[in-house]
Amino acid sequence: MSKADDSLHRRPDLRAARPVPSLQGITEMAARDRAYHDLRYRILMGRLAPGTTLLETELAGLLNLSRTPVREAVIKLAEEGLVEVRPRHGVTVKPLTVKDVADILDIFSALEVRAVELVARIGLPATEWRQLERLASDMERETARGDIAAWSELDDEFHAHIVALCGNDRLQEALGACWGQQYRARLCIVPLRPSPVQSDLEHRGILEALKLGDSALARLRHQQHRDRADAQQLHLLKSHLGTNGMA
Incomplete structure (x- = not known):
C-alpha cells in the first residue's frame, strides 16, 4: 500500500475544516x-x-x-x-455584517469546491462512502421531520467528512479559519431556513460524482450547490440583520 493509499484508510479528522465550537475537554x-x-x-x-x-x-x-x-x-x-x-x-x-459574510463565503466555498474535486480525484474508500450515504439519509429523515437544527448539524458533518478526505492539510486549515468567521451567521439563520429538500437532492448528486470518481462533475455539482446555498444564506442573513446589515 502506498503512502497516499494508507493516508486514506486512516480515520480523518472530520472537524478539521469545520471546527464547531465546543468546551469539551x-x-x-x-x-x-x-x-x-x-x-x-x-x-x-x-x-x-x-x-x-x-x-x-x-x-x-x-x-x-x-x-x-x-x-x-x-x-x-x-x-x-x-x-x-x-x-x-x-x-x-467584531460585528457581523452581510458584506463580511459574503467575502468569507467567497473564499470558503472556493476552497471547499477544490477539496471535493480532490476527493473525487483521489477516490472515495468504500467505508467513507457508506458513512456519507448514511449522513445523506439522516439529513433526508430530518428534512421530513422538519427539524432544521438537526439537519444543519448533519449538513456540517457531511461536508466536513468529505473535506477531511481531500489530503491537503493546508487547505483544511484555511477552511477552518473561514468557518469560524461565518459560524455566527449560520446560527442566526437556522430558524429562518426553508425545508432543505433541494440541498438533499444536491448532496445526492455530489455523492454520485464522488462515487464515479469524476472530479470535473464533482466540482461542477458542488459549485452549483455552494452558489445556491450561499445566495440563500446571505438573503436570510440580510433579512435577519435588518436594513443596516449589521449585528
Whole structure:
C-alpha cells in the first residue's frame, strides 16, 4: 500500500475544516488553549455579543486566568477575524455584517469546491462512502421531520467528512479559519431556513460524482450547490440583520 493509499484508510479528522465550537475537554487544556477555546466558544455562540468591548484584565477575570494566556488567545482570535484589539481601548468582538459574510463565503466555498474535486480525484474508500450515504439519509429523515437544527448539524458533518478526505492539510486549515468567521451567521439563520429538500437532492448528486470518481462533475455539482446555498444564506442573513446589515 502506498503512502497516499494508507493516508486514506486512516480515520480523518472530520472537524478539521469545520471546527464547531465546543468546551469539551477544556479543563485538561493548557491555559493558552483553554483561553482561546473558551473565548471562541463565547463569541461564536453569541455569549459575547458583537460590539462587546472588554479590557484584557476583564477577560482574564471572566475566564479566571492570568493575562498572559488571555493575551495569546486574543492574538489568535484577532488573526481569525473574530475580535479587534486596540491598545489601551480593549478587545472588541467584531460585528457581523452581510458584506463580511459574503467575502468569507467567497473564499470558503472556493476552497471547499477544490477539496471535493480532490476527493473525487483521489477516490472515495468504500467505508467513507457508506458513512456519507448514511449522513445523506439522516439529513433526508430530518428534512421530513422538519427539524432544521438537526439537519444543519448533519449538513456540517457531511461536508466536513468529505473535506477531511481531500489530503491537503493546508487547505483544511484555511477552511477552518473561514468557518469560524461565518459560524455566527449560520446560527442566526437556522430558524429562518426553508425545508432543505433541494440541498438533499444536491448532496445526492455530489455523492454520485464522488462515487464515479469524476472530479470535473464533482466540482461542477458542488459549485452549483455552494452558489445556491450561499445566495440563500446571505438573503436570510440580510433579512435577519435588518436594513443596516449589521449585528
